[in-house]
Structure formats: C-alpha cells, structure tokens
Amino acid sequence: MQIQLNKLSEKPLSPEVGLVVGTRPSIVMFAPLIHKMRERKIPHFVIHTGQHFSPSMDSAFFQDLELPQPDYKLEGVSENKTHGSQTAAMLQGVEKILLQRLPCFFLVGGDANTNLAAALAARKLHINIGHIEAGERSFDKRMPEEHNRIMIDHISDFLFATNENSIKNLKNEGLTSHVFLTGNPIVDATLRHYELTKKNAEILRELNLEPNRYLLLTTHREENVDTVANLRGSLQGVQDFAAQKSLPVIFPAHPRTLKRIDEFGLNDWLKDLDHIKVIEPQGYLNFLELLASAKLVFTDSGGVQQEAAIHKVPAVTLRDNTEWIETLDLGANQLAGCNPERILASGNEMISKERNWPTPFGDGSTSDQIADIANEVIGHYSAS
C-alpha cells in the first residue's frame, strides 16, 4: 500500500501510535486492535479519557477483554455535567499527553465526545488522525453523536469505513481521499470474545434463564431517556410485548437511564412493569451471552444493533433512524421509535424472523488491516 502523508508538523513526530478509549463501546472497539498492536509489537500507547468511570462501565471491560491498564488516564472528567465542559476537559487532558508523546498516528473510534475531543487535540498538533467507523450517519441532527462523527471525519487524515454505505456517505460530503474499506472492529471483538463467553459466562444460570426464552433490552440515548414521554413509551411498549408473549425482559440499565428514571420519579412505575427485570450494566462476556441467547433484543444502542445482526438475533430499534441501515435492509432489525403500539407491532414482526442474514460489517480482519496501515505510517516517520 502507498500512503501519502502531509507532514505538517514542525516538530518531529515520534514513530508510535496513540489510541484513545473512554466510553464502554470504545473499549470494546479498541480491544482487538490493542491486542494486535501488542502481538505485532507495534509501538503504541493508550489514553483513557475517563468519560465512563463506573466499574461496570469501565474496569469490567478491561478485565473481560483481557486488556492491560491504559498508559494514561485523565482525572476529574466525570465531574463535568455538560457536553461543552466534558469535551473541553478531555480536549485539555488529551492535549497535555499528546504534547509529551507527539505520536505520528493517532486513532479514534466512533462518535462519543471522547473521540471528538481527542481528534481535535491531535488536529491542532498536526498529528495524523485515523477515524475508525468513519462515514456513519443517522442524518438526525438532534443526536450529539451525529455532530461528533461529522466533525471527526472532516478533521481526520485516514477514514476507516465499515462498508460501501459508509463510503457513499463520506463521498457525499466530499471526503474521498485516504478512505479505506476495512469493515468494523466490532466483528473482531465479538467473534474473538464469544469463544471465551461460552466457557466463562454464568449469567443465564444466575438469572435462571433458558436460551431463546427471554427478551433483552438496552436503552440509553439522550433523545430517548432524557425525555419522559420517550422513556415511558419505550419501556411500556417492551412491557406490553413481553406480557403478550409471557417472556421476561432482562434490562441491564445504563447509569444515564437509571438517573433519569429516578429524576422523573418513575421508580415505582417501573416496578409495576412486572415483566421487566432491571439489572446492573453487564461486563462484556455476560452481555454477549445474554445477547446471543435472546429471542429478540430491543435497543437504541449502535453497538448492540451491530452485535445482534452478527449473532443473528432479531432486533427492534427504539429509534426513528439508525446509522446501521444495512441491518434494516437485511431484515435483521426494524425501527420502532418510542411508541408502544409500534414497538408491539415490530416485536411481533421480528420475533418470527428467519435468522439467515449475512453479516454486513466485515470478516473480523479490521484490526489487522488498521494495524498494517499504522505500521506503514510509522515507517514514514522512522525513516525520516
């Protein structure tokens, strides 16, 4: 592969790769790449922004995914309560580290504030940026993730796209240079770790569940859970469906969702939704086991929509749009928003789906491909 680089930095960049994690899905996404970098002895370091911090959202993932501790961890980020202050704290913190290390290549993945802050810090220092999961669009400007991903794509030097649809979205915004069709590292992660799950996860036994005899629910999107009508509508719809089918619903609840339920005074109301069993957010192995053995999943999560398609579990997405439109085209997923009637109708349609769709996110070699490119970039800086 021949890579052209605009060497903009006046300071010599160091022949190493920086990677940034900070939220639960980013730890999952980067885990296989960090393992590859270690196996292939590619010089690298990992920054954790501290955006997610509860053990069940953070350290549980380092443990389950067998990751070493990050080389740097920002302090105090979680004290910031607004998008602006959280992003600013991470921008400042990441910049300090990048000023010390000046890596020649910096990898960010996905669309959380962590990634925007990190990419911006690197851009200002003329460090080459690679964006994993480039070109995803929901075309929903209410979503903080939509602003973030657009901005990150436009300030990155290397765009790692999941599939042709992502490339089309990039092209529509004039982004055609250094676009690589790599697939998505979530395939690498979920396949690599599912084997471990089969050996280690005890969760079905602990919760007294039989495979294929329960439903799974996750919801945490700002547009859904920060609005009382949407939060109530989606939980009511899932309860109604579960009652109709006489199936329990396992609901590993995100901390944002629990906070909103509390603030809206919905704790007693939720207790009356007798089919829904709220549990702690689960580590990756338990969650994969819960997902892969579920009859159907209700979710507003990006990663869970993808993993459901990969493990051939039908999904009903509690949103009116998705960046993973391939899952809709393949019949693996249906959009139902937060309206109870639509959720009931979609649940009924999806529950009897034949689970024979192909996987639309790559073949599990994404991390290797990105590691190859990282090696090439390093080569340019080792020689100079």
Ligand code: UD1
């Ligand atoms: C963030 C991402 C979202 C991603 C999600 C993955 C942005 C704008 N949003 O949303 O794209 O889908 O992560 O889960 O970056 N909290 C805890 N403990 C934690 C994490 C969060 O208590 O470990 C609380 C925070 O204090 C805050 C709320 O949950 O009150 C929301 O956290 P935040 O990181 O701002 O956004 P997420 O909703 O997690």
Ligand code: UDP
């Ligand atoms: N996940 C998990 N435990 C849970 C819920 C989710 O391990 O209790 C994993 C899930 O398998 C996926 C990732 O977290 O890999 C998705 O994260 P999340 O839904 O928080 O964020 P999104 O993908 O929507 O950005």
